[in-house]
């Protein structure tokens with residue numbers, strides 16, 4: 001086992017970050033920064049060191065009730081409800097400009113709180129967050145309805161003028177996980193603000209900081225009080241209170257499939273609308289004719305991006321038997337050279353896992369795979385020293401029914417299997433309860449289309465992986481969720497269609 005302290009955590013932090021950490025202990029309800037009703041706080045810690053970063057207000061049911069009431073009031077407030085579309089778009093763009101002005105601080109907070117390399121926060125997460133808000137801001141002025149070619153067959157004498165219009169769905173509860181705190185929030189906040197909804201946001205208990213700072217910027221931009229409310233807290237208390245709340249009209253959730261199912265149950269009380277982006281176990285297929293160097297680099301990145309803590313990670317690698325050894329050798333070489341260390345140090349290519357529980361979970365999976373007969377070619381252990389670091393790992397000799405192959409590990413662990421025929425590998429690739437994403441590496445364009453058509457996944461990448469853009473709908477088949485985020489159709493999930501019929 002190597003030593004995680006080879007790359008140290010820098011002691012220097014931005015002044016803005018330090019100052020925010022001192023004032024992160026309140027929650028935003030109805031435009032006021034307040035203590036939790038219980039007065040309780042919880043600690044958020046730096047996963048690179050295990051040290052406390054800040055104390056945060058611990059919200060529960062009572063705070064959610066207050067936040068939902070504030071969001072309802074804001075939803076009905078004409079200042080928001082009847083805002084001119086151009087003014088709404090301008091206001092959201094002002095908010096985005098403030099995010100851009102504070103991008104370094106937000107990136108640093110993101111890395112401190114969730115561990116990922118600072119380059120990823122600064123040049124991937126934050127720019128994509130901004131792009132997402134920007135894209136949806138434009139919908140404020142483009143929420144159009146239709147004039148309908150109406151003709152009522154049983155009143156042929158009469159004429160009607162009928163049209164549709166889109167109205168905001170109302171109060172939206174947003175429950176966010178810890179792996180991409182701002183980005184996954186922006187995918188919900190963007191369409192919600194553009195359509196005139198109001199929000200109660202519950203960031204993950206591990207990563208509330210960047211969301212709280214974002215809420216400050218929303219206030220500074222001039223979003224009316226109560227449009228954005230933030231209630232940090234635990235899932236079983238604050239999260240469940242949002243999912244259960246009779247006055248929340250929609251819940252937008254990203255997280256595990258298990259919690260997604262509990263949200264479905266909780267939402268049935270008032271039949272609130274749901275969008276769910278859940279787990280994955282993506283197959284990544286390297287065909288016989290692939291560009292081998294590109295496939296090696298791509299498969300490495302597909303699994304180790306964000307420490308493997310990404311629902312669309314390419315965690316099940318299938319390589320044609322004729323090139324299996326060569327591809328695996330390349331990935332093992334890459335994995336052994338990956339620099340694992342604190343995200344704040346620019347030399348780190350992979351950061352720590354989010355917390356001790358996640359580290360234990362990854363250790364258990366790998367140990368379980370080992371005892372079932374899998375062979376570990378590289379990695380397979382946590383790193384010594386402070387923080388929750390795990391080594392990039394490659395496992396071979398795995399069987400389809402092993403837990404490491406079937407279940408989502410959410411860590412830097414690749415299982416690799418050879419295949420002989422395309423029909424077989426497509427069957428294996430689809431043999432999962434999940435269907436979020438998949439990868440194909442081939443030089444044959446028609447094969448790429450044929451295989452893409454047969455993979456049961458919401459996103460299929462060909463000769464690339466983890467390429468995201470706000471124009472590209474993202475979401476899953478099967479138990480990977482309901483609905484799609486990103487793209488224009490996401491706006492539909494934040495609106496109701498009203499049809500109006502007028503007798504002429």
Ligand code: ADP
Nearest residue numbers: 176177203204234235236239240255256259262
């Ligand atoms: P992950 O596996 O990424 O930690 P989780 O599904 O556990 O995903 O958590 C995602 C989000 O869901 C977090 O904000 C968490 O607090 C919240 N959450 C956890 N349990 C519940 C629950 N029972 N009801 C509502 N939200 C929950």
